[in-house]
Amino acid sequence: MSRSSRAVLAASALLSAATVVAVHVQQRRERERLHSGVLRDLERQNQKKENIRLLEEQIALTKQLVEERDKALMEKGSQQS
Known part of the structure; x- marks a missing residue:
């Protein structure tokens, strides 16, 4: 040669x-980004539940x-009278 x-x-x-290394x-x-997206969604759902609970409490009060x-x-x- x-x-x-x-x-x-x-x-x-x-x-x-x-x-190959770059891929x-x-x-x-990408996998880490997707996982963090799931964690953010779970946190958002928990925050929404907490907001609804607080709203219901405020309505009752x-x-x-x-x-x-x-x-x-x-x-x-x-x-x-």
């Missing part, structure tokens, strides 16, 4: 190896406050 053919063979082998690195990054206010107004009205 001549020097030039050896150099071409070495360069093509090196380029092929670099391509594996890219696949690993508002209803209780309105009932207490109405009761106080009725007592005040019956005392004035």
Whole structure:
């Protein structure tokens, strides 16, 4: 084999190896990115559940406050009569 053919063979082998390594690195990054997306989705779902729970709690407290206010107004009205 001549020097030039050896150099071409070495360069093509090196380029092929670099391509394989690059593809594996890219696949690993993609897999990590997808996994982090799943974790973000789970966190978003948990946050949504917490927000709904807080909203329901706020609605119950508002209803209780309105009932207490109405009761106080009725007592005040019956005392004035």
